[in-house]
Amino acid sequence: MSFDLIKLVVVAEYKILIVLIIVASIASIIFEIYHRRKKRFILFVEENLYRMITQKIDIVQEYFPNKVMYLKYILPCIQKFDALFKDPFWDYLKRQILGKYLAKEVYYHLYSFHWGRSNIAIQAIRFLPLPKYEDEVLKYLHTKKKDIIRFSAADCAMRYNTKKSIRALVDALSEEPYRTQFPFRDPLVYSAESTHSIINEYYRETTNIKVKIACLKILSLKVGYLSIEDAKEYLSSDNLELRFWSIRALENLPSPETTELLLKLYNDKHWIIRSLVAYIYGAFKITTSIDNLVELLYDEHYYVSFMAALCLNYFGDEGKKILASPPKIDERVFKNCQYILSLPETSFEKGLQKFFPINQDPLTIIEAIL
Known part of the structure; x- marks a missing residue:
């Protein structure tokens, strides 16, 4: 009796398997026909x-x-x-x-619950950015359905290029995690001067810290839109990201006042800021910062110490002399200095990018290092 039962189960399983194979084959054929037709x-x-x-x-x-x-x-x-x-x-x-x-299809797709249809409608509106669709497109900047819809909406918003759409893009950028922020940030960075003026105005008006950071992520990569007063306003902020991007903004504001401000930041309470400042000292060859870099060589955080050693090499013979004979005896510092001196000249720029990627989000760096 048990053998007959097992036999029935096996036969049933084979039948189910055959049915599944047939269904899969039919689905594959239909899929192929559809795509060939398309x-x-x-x-x-x-x-x-x-x-x-x-x-x-x-x-x-x-x-x-x-x-x-x-x-x-x-x-x-x-x-x-x-x-x-x-x-x-x-x-x-x-x-x-x-x-x-195709106006009717664009309209119905835009308001569809299916993310694929919404996405294709937004892509179509990109080529004909009619004002009647602007508000709905901007809503998709914040959708949680699919990343691709937000990316399409960001691209479409740039085609509108109105004050409302630019501010909406900045708002969306402020909410995006690091891995998905570039489709929002890069179009704004490489846009027209009028766009940067709108962002600068928004930076001064808003009280939202995240939005200010988003504005700085864009304006810190441009020259002439932020004043030193704007950039230095948050150098002592308790918010790490805001402090970080304020310092990045100073990079594009070369002046004696900027140099003086940067020279005071080497003893910041957070190691990520100290390492950033060390990077700026080396990248811009601020000769008056050598004493600060020597002090940072002995920083309690390894990353800061290594960055200081790496950047001292940018100061030619004077920097190499310090690396060859550090002023204080410290095994960790000695190893860092010897390693930097052993690198060929062509690898220093790569070394900087490897240990401190330019324009990297500070929180992402912390997560990556920890």
Whole structure:
């Protein structure tokens, strides 16, 4: 009896396995047919769209039948041709396709609960940033559905390039963790002067510490938007990140006053700031900082001590002389100095980037080192 039961179970399992294999095969075939069809339609749209652009034809309906008049077929072609054509007719054609024939689909996709549809709508709006969609696009800067939607929304917000969209981008940047902040930060860093002026104004107006830090992450990489007064305001802040980025802002404000401020920061209470200051002393060859670097050689934190040794080498013979014969006897300092002296000249810049990546978030550095 038990043998018959086992036999029935085995047969049932085999049947289930066969059914699963059949279902998987059918799904694979359907998937393949769908993608081949999509590829064929995209190629059809691409050929017709190219013909319309080059021959200045604006009769969209004749060249795009209903079966291909969908975002999933047309948007990839628009993305491709937008990098190739910049003439007014192409702008007109985009307005016709996205603003007229696909307007309803863009609208419904934008308000869809499905993240994929929302994302494709945002990507479409990027090519035709109509004011009526701006508020909804900016909401997606804070969505938790998928990172890719926020990235698309950030790209789209830059196309609007209004005061509202720029501030919304800065707000979004202030909420992003380090690993996902660059799609928000980099477009702002490499944008027009008017954008940086808006960010500078926002930095002065806001009382939100996170937003101030986000503004500094952008403005500290530019020259001429922050004053020394703006940068030094938070040098003694209790917030580590705010203090860190205020010091980074001073890097792009070279002046005797800046040098004087930096020379006072070498004994900061936090080791990450002391290591940053040591880096600045070496990277900018502030000769009056050599005594400070010598003192930092004996810092209680290994990272600061190593950074001081690494940066002393930037001061030529004078720095090498100190490294070859440190003023105090200390085994750890001696080993650091000997290691730095043993490195070939070409490796120092790489050494700096390895031990203290430029523009790195201080909290991320701490996590990485600990």
